Amino acid sequence: MESLTNRKQVVSDKPMTFLEKLYLPAIWGGMFITLKHIFKKNHTIKYPEEQRVFAPVYRGMHVLKRDEEGRENCTACGLCAVACPAEAITMVAEERKKGEEHLYREEKYAASYEINMLRCIFCGLCEEACPKEAVFLTDRIVPTEFDRNDFIYDKSVLVEPIDDPIDITKRQNTGKRGVI
Secondary structure: OOOOOOOOOOOOOOOOOHHHHHOHHHHHHHHHHHHHHHOOOOOOOOOOOOOOOOOOOOOOOEEEOEOOOOOEOOOOOOHHHHHOOOOOEEEEEEEOOOOOOOOEOOOEEEEEEEEEOOOOOOOOHHHHHOOOOOEEEOOOOOOOOOOHHHHEEOHHHHEOOOOOOOOOHHHHHHOOOOOO
16 A cells, blocks of 8 residues: 555664663753753743833733823723624713713713623724724733632723823834834
8 A cells, every 4th residue: 555645764673772771871861951951040030029021012901091181081982892803892882961071071981891801812903993092901910810700890990090090102102103
């Protein structure tokens, strides 16, 4: 019978020598590799004490931005949810009521806005799709949790505080806009 690739390899059944039967050369070879790695530089960092330097274009935790007057930019248009390839963003839109002009810029706002951080792939398509520049990825690391439900971030976690705005200009100037 002829093989399809016309490649064959002859295997020899050569008997082992006395040293090979003792497996000492193999053990010495393994010990040499172990000793060689002991004296190499350790690349592990001690995370809470030491922090790695990230590139300026690093995409971390999301933030829902506010305007200069402290109103939410998000108008619940849903373009970020449609652009998300992982389907990690869900929202519920509502109409702005009388007296809420100081909270929301437009007549429609996101009453509920959730991002499932376990599904998110941090691609940045949500911030590119947003016409109101409401959602951005920051340079903050997503904190670790023990419960899966703690990774579903709602507006209480995502909306930036009024008194402490989050600076996203460094990442935006080097990444999305193409200016280096």
